[in-house]
Amino acid sequence: xxxxxxxxxxxxxxxxxxxxxxxxxxxxxxxxxxxxxxxxxxxxxxxxxxxxxxxxxxxxxxxxxxxxxxxxxxxxxxxxxxxxxxxxxxxxxxxxxxxxxxxxxxx
Amino acid sequence: xxxxxxxxxxxxxxxxxxxxxxxxxxxxxxxxxxxxxxxxxxxxxxxxxxxxxxxxxxxxxxxxxxxxxxxxxxxxxxxxxxxxxxxxxxxxxxxxxxxxxxxxxxxxxxxxxxxxxxxxx
Numbered sequence: 001x002x003x004x005x006x007x008x009x010x011x012x013x014x015x016x017x018x019x020x021x022x023x024x025x026x027x028x029x030x031x032x033x034x035x036x037x038x039x040x041x042x043x044x045x046x047x048x049x050x051x052x053x054x055x056x057x058x059x060x061x062x063x064x065x066x067x068x069x070x071x072x073x074x075x076x077x078x079x080x081x082x083x084x085x086x087x088x089x090x091x092x093x094x095x096x097x098x099x100x101x102x103x104x105x106x107x
Numbered sequence: 108x109x110x111x112x113x114x115x116x117x118x119x120x121x122x123x124x125x126x127x128x129x130x131x132x133x134x135x136x137x138x139x140x141x142x143x144x145x146x147x148x149x150x151x152x153x154x155x156x157x158x159x160x161x162x163x164x165x166x167x168x169x170x171x172x173x174x175x176x177x178x179x180x181x182x183x184x185x186x187x188x189x190x191x192x193x194x195x196x197x198x199x200x201x202x203x204x205x206x207x208x209x210x211x212x213x214x215x216x217x218x219x220x221x222x223x224x225x226x227x228x
Contacts, residue, residue, distance in 0.1 A: 001168075034214035043201055044152070046216035055216065087152055091213020096167040099152035 002026050002090050006100035013105065015078050021103045023071040023088035031067050032092035038102075039084045047086070048073065075105075083107055109134040111202045111219035119196075119226050125189040129202030129219060132183065136160050139204035141185040142215055143176060147198035157205060158185055192226045199223050 003026040013019045023033070031051040036044035037058075046055045048064035051071060061076045075082055088100040115127035129141065142157040156166035158176045166174050170189070178185040189196060200222055203215040 032211075032213055043203075043218035043221050044215075045218070046214055049212075049214040089152075089214065094213070095154070095156075095165055096169070097154040097213065097215075099154070101151045 001096060002029060002093050002098050004088055004090055004098050004100035006088060006103045008103060009101070010104045010106060012107070013078055015080060015107065017078055019075045019078055019105055021073040021086055021105070023073070023100050025069045025090055028068045029090040029092035032090060033071050034089045034091065035064055035073050036087045036089065037084050038087065044087060109204065109217045111204065111217060113200060113202050113219045113222040115222060115224070117223055117225060119192055119224060120228055121193055121226055122191055125187070125192050125196060125224055127187045127200055127222060128184050129186070130184045134204070136180045136183050138207060140207050141178060142203040142205055143187045144201045144203055144215065145198040146201065155187065159207060194226050197224065197226045
């Protein structure tokens with residue numbers, strides 16, 4: 001099973017600043033990585049797939065990068081609605097599909 | 108717009124069977140692998156398994172001995188049964204879809220709103 005490790009657990013950032021969230025895989029997953037955004041009381045929502053392709057409805061300030069075992073989700077110029085928990089998920093080697101433990105982005 | 112809606116008991120006794128159903132609207136039942144994912148404070152997001160409209164299933168090896176996912180294409184719904192539950196199965200259970208149109212799709216979209224299940228006497 002591929003273990004996904006996210007860091008930091010919590011990231012405190014001010015609105016307008018840039019945030020970089022890290023996701024590391026225990027073995028190579030190629031570009032088979034997705035990111036999700038979860039707000040309180042809501043289901044996770046697909047944000048990025050293929051490591052760098054934005055899902056429908058998300059603005060260009062969200063970008064994903066990386067391949068192999070190291071990935072980064074970057075949010076430039078944070079808006080108030082971006083404060084949420086972000087999860088990465090690998091789909092290179094399954095079953096099982098596996099998720100990271102999440103990074104909470106707080107003001 | 109694809110919509111998924113979970114339903115089922117919010118409280119299950121230890122050693123009994125957890126049963127949930129997900130109703131699908133706005134999408135062809137043939138277009139996705141219909142998926143169950145759970146989220147708990149202790150284990151985070153955990154993929155449980157999925158089913159294709161043909162009935163083919165794939166399960167998480169860690170849960171495979173206790174899990175059954177089934178589908179009723181005529182009702183556009185699929186179901187989860189998890190037997191011999193313990194407190195560790197307490198979680199929010201989500202149904203979700205994984206697009207079946209391409210072999211390289213491995214992400215989950217859309218998701219239901221989730222249903223909280225507590226295992227307790």
